[in-house]
Amino acid sequence: MVERSPERIAAVTETAELTEDAALKILRECGIQTPRQERVATPVETVAAAATFGGPVVIRAVADGLLHKSDLGLVVTNVVGADAVQLAAREVLYAASAAGLRVELLVVEQIAGSLDVVVGYKRDPQFGPTAIVGLGGVWAEMLESSHGGHMMPEARGGALDVIDVNPIIVGRDRAVAVDAVIERAPTSSLESITLDAHSPAHATIEGATQ
Numbered sequence: 001m002v003e004r005s006p007e008r009i010a011a012v013t014e015t016a017e018l019t020e021d022a023a024l025k026i027l028r029e030c031g032i033q034t035p036r037q038e039r040v041a042t043p044v045e046t047v048a049a050a051a052t053f054g055g056p057v058v059i060r061a062v063a064d065g066l067l068h069k070s071d072l073g074l075v076v077t078n079v080v081g082a083d084a085v086q087l088a089a090r091e092v093l094y095a096a097s098a099a100g101l102r103v104e105l106l107v108v109e110q111i112a113g114s115l116d117v118v119v120g121y122k123r124d125p126q127f128g129p130t131a132i133v134g135l136g137g138v139w140a141e142m143l144e145s146s147h148g149g150h151m152m153p154e155a156r157g158g159a160l161d162v163i164d165v166n167p168i169i170v171g172r173d174r175a176v177a178v179d180a181v182i183e184r185a186p187t188s189s190l191e192s193i194t195l196d197a198h199s200p201a202h203a204t205i206e207g208a209t210q
Contacts (some may be wrong), residue, residue: 037107058077166180
């Protein structure tokens with residue numbers, strides 16, 4: 001059971017867009033289980049951080065406004081050993097440089113499970129608070145049968161208030177949120193939003209039950 005936090009979380013109210021590590025910290029403060037993580041700047045620091053986790057890690061680029069990391073080669077998963085960690089860190093930094101991005105590195109504990117789930121929320125100007133649940137991970141954006149796949153590309157980078165937790169990795173005895181985006185848009189920007197066929201009005205949970 002996740003208890004509601006009795007206090008407002010400052011990062012949510014003070015920041016329009018949160019980096020992945022900050023978003024995961026907010027979820028953790030709300031009682032949601034997240035992997036261990038450490039933000040670093042260099043490959044050497046990446047190796048030191050990975051060593052404290054004692055198992056496989058994920059190396060990700062992190063920067064303000066950076067959402068679609070996998071598409072740019074900015075994520076390396078299941079990395080084991082100091083040499084492999086340093087190589088992965090260098091590969092991510094090189095890919096970021098090639099894309100013209102200035103990033104830091106996020107070292108994240110690798111989480112294993114049986115199912116990837118996406119849970120999303122956005123505040124729609126017509127229908128109000130709207131939530132979706134569906135298949136997560138890459139499936140959320142690849143499966144045409146998943147209504148979550150239609151909503152999340154709009155949510156990521158959209159002008160509405162958004163919570164995008166993808167994936168939550170579900171195992172036999174726990175569920176862990178391993179990646180998240182939280183955005184809080186200025187109120188004035190909501191006036192320019194129009195609904196289309198990918199609106200949350202069409203985002204049901206049918207994709208999660210097929």
